[in-house]
Amino acid sequence: MTDNAFLLGPVFAPFAGALVTLLFWGRNRAQRWVMVLAALAALGFALAASATALIEGPQVYRLGGWQPPYGIALVLDGLTAAFLSAAAIVGFAITLYTFGCKDKQMKRSAYAPVAMMQLAALHGTFLTGDIFTFFVFMELMVISSVILVAGADDPLGIEAATKYLFISAMGTLFLLVGVGTAYATFGSLNMADIAQQSAGAGALAGVSVIILTCSFLLKSAAFPFHFWQPDFHTIAPTPIHALLSSVVVKVGVYGLIRLSTLLFPVQADAIQPALIVLGVIGIFFGSLTALRTFNVKRVLAYSTMGQIGFILISIGWGNELALTAAILYSFNHALIKSAMLMMAGWLSSQNKLKSSAIAKSRGLGQKMPLAGALFFTGGLALAGIPPLNGFISKLAVVQGGVAAAESDAAQWLILGLVVGGGILTLLYMVRLWQTIFQQAPDENTAPLKPKGEGDSILAPALLIVLCVGLGLFAQPVVALAQQVAAGLYDTAPYITAVLGG
Amino acid sequence: MGVVFALVTGVLFGLGVFQLLRRDLIKSAMGFYILFTAINLFLLAVGAFDGEVAPYVEPTTVNTLAEAVPGGTPSDPLVQALILTAIVISFGSYALLLGMLNVIGKRNKSLNADDLNALKG
Numbered sequence: 334m335t336d337n338a339f340l341l342g343p344v345f346a347p348f349a350g351a352l353v354t355l356l357f358w359g360r361n362r363a364q365r366w367v368m369v370l371a372a373l374a375a376l377g378f379a380l381a382a383s384a385t386a387l388i389e390g391p392q393v394y395r396l397g398g399w400q401p402p403y404g405i406a407l408v409l410d411g412l413t414a415a416f417l418s419a420a421a422i423v424g425f426a427i428t429l430y431t432f433g434c435k436d437k438q439m440k441r442s443a444y445a446p447v448a449m450m451q452l453a454a455l456h457g458t459f460l461t462g463d464i465f466t467f468f469v470f471m472e473l474m475v476i477s478s479v480i481l482v483a484g485a486d487d488p489l490g491i492e493a494a495t496k497y498l499f500i501s502a503m504g505t506l507f508l509l510v511g512v513g514t515a516y517a518t519f520g521s522l523n524m525a526d527i528a529q530q531s532a533g534a535g536a537l538a539g540v541s542v543i544i545l546t547c548s549f550l551l552k553s554a555a556f557p558f559h560f561w562q563p564d565f566h567t568i569a570p571t572p573i574h575a576l577l578s579s580v581v582v583k584v585g586v587y588g589l590i591r592l593s594t595l596l597f598p599v600q601a602d603a604i605q606p607a608l609i610v611l612g613v614i615g616i617f618f619g620s621l622t623a624l625r626t627f628n629v630k631r632v633l634a635y636s637t638m639g640q641i642g643f644i645l646i647s648i649g650w651g652n653e654l655a656l657t658a659a660i661l662y663s664f665n666h667a668l669i670k671s672a673m674l675m676m677a678g679w680l681s682s683q684n685k686l687k688s689s690a691i692a693k694s695r696g697l698g699q700k701m702p703l704a705g706a707l708f709f710t711g712g713l714a715l716a717g718i719p720p721l722n723g724f725i726s727k728l729a730v731v732q733g734g735v736a737a738a739e740s741d742a743a744q745w746l747i748l749g750l751v752v753g754g755g756i757l758t759l760l761y762m763v764r765l766w767q768t769i770f771q772q773a774p775d776e777n778t779a780p781l782k783p784k785g786e787g788d789s790i791l792a793p794a795l796l797i798v799l800c801v802g803l804g805l806f807a808q809p810v811v812a813l814a815q816q817v818a819a820g821l822y823d824t825a826p827y828i829t830a831v832l833g834g
Numbered sequence: 835m836g837v838v839f840a841l842v843t844g845v846l847f848g849l850g851v852f853q854l855l856r857r858d859l860i861k862s863a864m865g866f867y868i869l870f871t872a873i874n875l876f877l878l879a880v881g882a883f884d885g886e887v888a889p890y891v892e893p894t895t896v897n898t899l900a901e902a903v904p905g906g907t908p909s910d911p912l913v914q915a916l917i918l919t920a921i922v923i924s925f926g927s928y929a930l931l932l933g934m935l936n937v938i939g940k941r942n943k944s945l946n947a948d949d950l951n952a953l954k955g
Contacts, residue, residue: 465916
């Protein structure tokens with residue numbers, strides 16, 4: 334097997350960007366250019382490597398030339414390709430947004446290096462083929478997100494960051510316990526090596542599965558572990574919020590899919606019903622709370638909780654169609670949610686109080702037809718209205734549910750709840766759009782800034798155009814997702830690619 | 835040795851969880867660090883006691899593991915590498931946490947978790 338050096342790009346391009354931005358300390362404009370270029374390079378490498386992986390099968394890069402399972406390998410198979418390309422697209426979009434962002438935090442020289450490290454760590458979690466390196470990248474991501482949020486313009490940032498550091502460090506601690514348990518059972522940390530041995534493993538492997546599942550659920554802010562997410566995400570500066578709420582929560586989802594298909598397919602059967610139940614509770618808790626929340630960013634943060642519920646249910650069903658749905662949903666939701674968050678951040682940057690409270694944004698967008706159209710399209714995409722890409726992913730979830738219900742009649746009930754929960758999304762998105770863009774401003778509404786003083790709308794507009802495009806021309810994406818899902822339970826190509834024939 | 839480690843890990847884990855749930859954030863931060871130490875000990879106990887000598891390989895042409903490491907079965911070097919990495923990471927998080935608590939304490943004149951409720955809403 335030959336090494337594919339393109340796999341280094343998504344991790345090391347932002348890493349190099351972080352180093353170069355350190356050289357440009359105090360020169361804000363140059364730092365922003367370096368950020369955009371580094372993220373663009375990472376996007377290029379990620380897309381090129383993903384295309385190779387989808388055509389030729391899993392790609393491997395052995396760091397330092399050490400042969401797995403002794404050395405660390407970066408592995409890019411179909412599942413990684415889906416998550417990595419979503420992360421790289423969103424990562425590029427947020428650097429574009431940062432370029433036109435007027436927050437005071439972006440003018441500090443420390444912002445750019447830390448944001449680049451966060452991106453490098455995010456790409457690393459998806460690419461690594463080794464559970465301990467996964468833990469290292471995850472912790473690096475936690476630390477850099479905490480630094481970015483602690484330095485937010487909002488003085489409450491530091492409180493939210495402390496809260497997140499306590500809770501999230503607990504999550505990574507449990508990941509470490511899970512890694513240790515897996516090492517005690519299998520004597521290996523390499524994912525492919527564990528996958529080879531896991532079928533006949535003893536009781537300790539089950540313990541490892543449970544601990545890892547809890548840790549991943551905490552990372553993806555799923556129902557019983559969600560309480561940190563709205564606070565932390567709402568306070569974060571707009572570009573970081575867009576990254577956190579769209580792709581960073583998907584690290585947990587990625588971990589769960591890896592866990593239930595590659596690492597422990599036998600033991601994971603026991604956790605799948607739990608995922609379905611937690612997903613249903615998450616959909617209703619998240620969507621209903623979003624309905625009665627009075628801050629645009631907070632509504633979207635709760636909405637993430639609901640949308641993660643749909644993905645968890647799909648993973649819980651676990652058949653091929655449902656896994657296709659989980660992959661499609663993760664990819665599309667990352668694009669839509671980051672676009673909507675940037676729209677919300679853009680709106681709050683337009684008003685003089687820089688607040689995203691709904692009462693202060695009432696009628697703010699009455700004279701902004703373009704922004705209104707973009708927000709409306711994004712909201713419909715989030716709710717899953719045809720012909721947008723959100724509809725494709727919701728349709729895929731329903732198909733997966735029908736396939737699951739054919740073998741187990743109780744799943745019809747879950748499917749009904751899922752469809753009902755989807756309507757709630759439409760309710761809160763339409764409510765937001767109406768209040769901000771349709772109603773007349775009242776005495777509480779914050780005054781508008783003069784034209785040209787707010788953030789740039791380029792990045793969310795590009796993402797929403799991409800959402801519409803992926804909805805109209807969904808066939809190739811769906812075909813790719815089906816190909817990936819079909820290959821998930823067949824772990825032989827992955828193991829052969831990593832460990833050699 | 836295994837029993838002693840199990841006991842120590844268990845006690846440290848309990849202490850860590852208890853401290854973490856205190857209302858004083860400095861004490862919680864210490865609980866966080868104790869918990870990390872407990873997990874490091876757990877990682878050490880996973881592999882370090884299978885052998886009794888240092889994993890030092892003689893630079894000669896060897897065929898088997900017993901030939902390579904004279905004097906007995908080598909202990910597992912990987913867990914020690916893992917702990918080294920984990921210590922660096924936990925130290926970084928702990929330093930960051932204490933730094934942020936310092937700022938919070940200066941700003942609010944209190945480090946009681948009950949007093950820091952501005953995020954409600």
